[in-house]
Amino acid sequence: MVPHPDDQPVSLRDAETARHIARAAARGGQAERRPTLDQLLAAFGADPADPAALRRVEAALGLAGVELPDGGLATAAPGARVELRVRAVDPGSRGTTVRRAVVGVGALAALVAGVAGASTVVGGADGAGTRVADALPAATTTDAARGAAATTGARGTTGARGSAATGARKATATTTGPTGPSAAERREAARKAAAEKRRAAEKRRAADRRAARRKREARRRAAARKLVTVRLTPAAATYLCVDDGAGRQLFAGTLSGPRTFKGRRVRLNVGLASTAVTVNGKPYRLSGSPAGVDISRAGVVPLPLGNRPC
Known part of the structure; x- marks a missing residue:
């Protein structure tokens, strides 16, 4: 890492800019730890072609605890990324840092005031005046102009520094934001959803x-509750005729043994009253010989002659 000059005065504006850059490099991601040379110099309003401006940036970064690669900023190509490493700043050196920043600002203010005062006409004995700027050597005039231009450039970089900080925050938010599920996770979720859907359909x-x-x-x-079960058990062979009440004949002939009939309606014409009859398991006594009855769930109704089956 390149050592930073300890005798280079640093303005408060440059010190504040360097402090923001050091904080972003220490807490941010790759975009903050490896800015491009153009981004770094734009934050300070420094001219890449001015060696003095490069030294000014290096001094400010050094005060903020930022170490630069070997060779410093002068060896970095335009557009190349510069790796920033933030070292722990010794608490005892903070006073020196502040004093250097204040001394730098004081010296710059004194220089600006002196130039402003000297730019007025210096009167002679004859009342004629000569401008101090015209009387200064060419080299001195150039250095003063360069210093003023550097100061003006530093003041004009607030917007650039704000844009760089905003871009760094956006890059950090993009890098550290939540990521969506992977393709395998999406396939597994779809498989589980399809299986759950099949189980629900089967249920x-x-x-x-x-x-x-x-x-x-x-x-x-x-239907079973609406049906009636009629069982006939003859004591002796007897004539029997049975229909369903709708014209369909169920039996017609001689009954010589037990016989059972089921239906919604069962109509009987029995020759002998000695024939035992049960309706749904309950005995029913015939009233005469022959006897006719109409049996349904509503009950047993005797049938007169002429209305009996057969």
């Missing part, structure tokens, strides 16, 4: 099947 289909089965069973139970 819905199973629920639909259970609901349909319950409905069928309910219909069967309801």
